[in-house]
Amino acid sequence: MQIGEVIREFRKRKNMTQEEMANRLGVTAPAVNKWENGNSQPDIMLLAPIARLLNITLDTLLSFQKELTAEEINSIVYEIDVKLNDETYEEAFQWAKGKIEQYPNCEQLIWQMALILDARRLSKDIPDPEKYEGYINDCYVRALVSEDDNIRNRAADSLFGFYSRKEQYEKAEEYLNYFSSQDPERKRKQAFIYSKTNRMNEAYKAYEELLFSGYQMIAMVFQNLYMLAMHDEDREKAHILVEKQRELANIFEMGEYHEASCRLDLVTAEKNVEATLETMERMLASSDTICDFVKSTLYEHMEFKKPREKFITEQHNNLLTCFRDEETYSYMKKSKSWQNLVINNPYQKI
Structure with missing residues (x-):
């Protein structure tokens, strides 16, 4: 605010007329009126008396402040x-x-x-x-x-x-x-x-890195939303979110393994024997595609470490070990297909 606006505001707060203010300061009422209307400024020698009369600081009178609100x-x-x-x-x-x-x-x-x-x-x-x-x-x-x-x-x-x-x-x-x-x-x-x-190669690489990190972030968000839906026992929404995760992995060309694996937690929670068996079969069959995104043209300018054969083998074997957990998959015990797939099946990659 301008100094005249400050004078008017605080004069009115004290229920003081222009004439009363003028008398106390030893000036005329028209002089106070001119200050308040911005037609003139108070003499510098009057600033301190005005501030004291209005019970404000000089900073307030002069509208000094480091920051606006x-x-x-x-x-x-x-x-x-x-x-x-x-x-x-x-x-x-x-x-x-x-x-x-x-x-x-x-x-x-x-x-x-x-x-x-x-x-x-x-x-x-x-x-x-x-x-x-x-x-x-x-x-x-x-x-x-x-x-x-x-x-x-x-x-x-x-x-x-x-x-x-x-x-x-x-x-x-x-x-x-x-x-x-x-x-x-x-x-x-x-x-x-x-x-x-x-600098086209650098441009491609930078955009591809954004794409790849974007997938990881979005996938994490979908997973967290899924967990909230499960906590709220909203199975319908959980199914929708799992399907979105599958579609996301497909769009970003993450490979068949990533498309299949996002379903495992839900079918396990629902103790759905048929769906669990189907998911396990797909994950085992596609375990060697877990790093297929390195082959995608979406990320062809990025540099990835080539997955070692040992890593792929370990991934397959770890899945078998996980699927054999009888406590988690106790509801699968009566399924001969499950037993043949993970219990009785002697085949294990070495």
Whole structure:
């Protein structure tokens, strides 16, 4: 708020008229009226007496604050949006500059104002839009030094987009350093830069790595959802989620083993003899496909360690050992097919 607005607000809180305030300060009532309407400013020698009279600090009187509240920022952002709709871009731009000058340390406001001005500059037919980009870019850079990780990352993202649109890809790439190395969005943006700078193998590899890690994350989420459904005894939903896991493994070309294995826990929980036997047979028959994703064209630019034959054999034997657990699969004891498959069957890979 401006100093006049502060005076008016706190004068009214004390139920004091302008004339009463004027008398106590030794000035005229019209002088107080001019302060409150923004037509003039109090003399510097009156600032301390005004603050004491209103029972506020000088910081409050002068509206000094290190940070705006979230509500105040939202209010200013709403106001610039209205101005961009009702006034010329130049008028709204100058108003936004004034707000940024009024709160030069509020990086959240600086970044948001720059983002809104930038978006409108690009989406609306305004005269000479390039003349505004220098100031907008400077605002992004100012927000980039914020101690708040969220603001800093958003500013870096804005600068990445700013230079990408100008096809200055080397400059855009510099801002990827502000993203965490674990952030998938950093890898996606890096892949984009690779593709635009004719580093095609690197682009393919980066996108494929995103695809592969994306499968692992989504599969884990589906599994956790499945566990929640089982906890809530919602078997219908559990069946749907297991089928989704199977479809997911198929889409991402993980191999037949991964398509079959996601069903095992559910059919075991339901003690479904026929479905359990079918699942076991499929898993044993496809145990050598557990690493088939290394053959998929979806991941052909990625480097995988070739699975050792010993690993495949151990996987098959471990499955047999698991399926022979009579406590877990006690409901299978009467099934001759199960006994022939895992108990009586002497065949075991060596």
